[in-house]
Amino acid sequence: MTKVQLPLSKKESRLYMAFMWVTYISLLIGGLMGLLQTLVRSGKYTLPFNIDYYTILTVHGVILGLVLTTFFIIGFQFSLMGKTVGISDKQLKVAWLSFWVMLIGTIMAAVTILVGEASVLYTFYAPLRAHPAFYIGLALVIIGSWIAAFVNFRQLYVWKKAHKGEKSPLPAFMVIINMLMWFIATIGVATSVLVLFIPWSLGYAETINVLLSRTLFWYFGHPLVYFWLLPAYMAWYVVIPKIIGGKLFSDALARMAFILLLMFSIPVGFHHQLTEPGIDPTWKFIQVVLTFMVVIPSLMTAFSIFATFETTGRRKGFKSLFGWFKKLPWKDVRFLAPFIGMAAFIPGGAGGIVNASHQMNALVHNTIWITGHFHLTAATTVILTFFGITYWLVPHLTGRRLTPRLNKLGIIQTFIWTFGMTIMSGSMHIQGLLGGPRRSSFSEYAGGEQVATWINYQIAQAVGGTILFIGILLMVYIFIQLTFFAPRGVQEYPIAVEEDDAEPTPKILENWYLWIGITIALILFAYTIPVIDILKHSPPGSLPFDWPIGR
Amino acid sequence: MGKRNTVQHQPNPHESTHSLKGTFIAVMLLGVFILVSWFGFYALFLSR
Ligand code: HEM
Ligand SMILES: [Cu+2]
DSSP states (O other): OOOOOOOOOHHHHHHHHHHHHHHHHHHHHHHHHHHHHHHHHTTSOOOGGGOOHHHHHHHHIIIIIIIIHHHHHHHHHHHHHHHHTOOOHHHHHHHHHHHHHHHHHHHHHHHHHHTTSOOSTTTTOTTBOOOHHHHHHHHHHHHHHHHHHHHHHHHHHHHHHHSTTOOOOHHHHHHHHHHHHHHHHHHHHHHIIIIIIHHHHHTSSSOBOHHHHHHHHHHHHHHHHHHHHHHHHHIIIIIHHHHTTOOBSOHHHHHHHHHHHHHHHSTTGGGGOTTOTTSOHHHHHHHHHHHHTTHHHHHHHHHHHHHHHHHHHHHTTOOSTTHHHHTSOTTOHHHHHHHHHHHHHHHHHHHHHHHHSHHHHHHHTTBHHHHHHHHHIIIIIIHHHHHHHHHHHHHHHHTBOOOHHHHHHHHHHHHHHHHHHHHHHHHHHHHHHTTOBSSOOSOOTTOOHHHHTTHHHHHHHHHHHHHHHHHHHHHHHHHHIIIIISOBOOOOOOOOOBOTTOOOOOGGGGOHHHHHHHHHHHHHHHHHHHHHHHHHHOOOOBOOBOSSSOO | OOOOOOSOOOOOTTGGGGOOHHHHHHHHHHHHHHHHHHHHHHHHHHHO
């Protein structure tokens, strides 16, 4: 990893910026829906023009959970590949193809939802039925992302051929792991959409196997959250050390953590189906055990981050036990935003362990606690890290600079987000423990003592949501400034290098056959028998339902 | 793990700065936090 960085050409930068544009437009649209949801749930506001709550909730989940994340990640990862292994003109053309296929799919799905033909929420659980255009749009987004994945694989392959015997640059290695995971995982949801949902929504198939469709969804759904998280980890491992003036803590540890995340992210989907009848509890137990294995790479990551902070601080001469902590660059938003993201991952991760524990899952399943949980993990940890990347990536791509004024606005943005999310996510967690349901428009549920305890928390969520929406407006403003108006200049693309005396990275860490082999073996182990069970013993399939929500 | 570089190591002036005590304690505290919160929610589960 001693290589000099490759410059990004104007042509390349334009592609990476295209992905950023979709990201920030999505943030604005999705964020507005989020605000409306909290307002409706406060009981003091009703949507105009007869718009259905579940329509806007579907827009919110799809646009933020699926679209924003995928576009940002693929764009950011392309830039990492461009910086470290390069992209050829031909690869760039195919990369543009991936962008357009994804965008067309997004627009198809979004329009279908907005006209009220697909109010099925982002999980599109059967037997709720959406218009076929919704499923076809989603399939196009996935296919477009596969094109991007294959361009990435090709980029590393070409580089490897030109650099025989050298280890791949760490960022490129990480991108390949994430895209491998994404590819293996999306095969599940693509199968479900193409084989089960599209024929059924078109009327060619009369019924659908509900349990099978949900199982295929969650085979994809858990790796989905790791697909969001890994790019944040990339920034924590290779970008943050550079920003704080340090070096990579350990190349081998970082690679090992990513490999473990690849192996243990997929054979675990049952932890989302713990209340599902029709799945043998033994296999739920096995998948829960596999789920808990992610504690290992997570704590490895925490260790590595603390170690980078401490080593860097001590180099600068801080002797006391935690003296190095105070001297981190708190006034640099490129550090502060991802740092708060990391901090949010502590309660976020702890909550995740609670969710995955079968008994306690019964306490929180389908309550708004879950929503509070992923607004900490996805909408804080991941999103604040993505914002942190934006502050240097966008000006790097547009040939501008992050000025002190924009840096300061970024810091204000970070505080607004933290404050708003603490209120919103905190009250969601508490309301969930009191039994408040998620995915629910405002309702008094025919009264009752328990219901009466919820409303104040829903009002608190509206307060937090309003603050968050202000944060979104500010972030979009910063994005536009960095794109068009910031002064011209050179903004560094921060990638940390290894310590001079670093041990060589063991070759086995790049033995792709081995790691992919173990990953597939674990998946076959965790899913073969229960899926055969599901296929053999399912009750009759279900006809489509367009009510109470659907089309 | 891989074999060590055969190049003779210069005495490293930073060697003494390589203490990772703070890191160790921080990671342990993290583990404690996770365990305490897990048992806390488990107690809540049992009490219901
Ligand atoms: C202004 C900021 C935001 C607000 C006010 C907000 C508010 C909400 C609310 C109230 C819900 C739950 C509604 C219900 O269950 O009935 C929700 C769900 C959700 N939010 Fe957000 N959110 C915001 C930002 C985000 C961001 C940035 C992301 C993703 C990165 C995100 C992802 C999701 C997802 C995936 C759901 C689940 C939808 C579903 O259950 O179908 N949100 N949001
Ligand atoms: Cu999961």
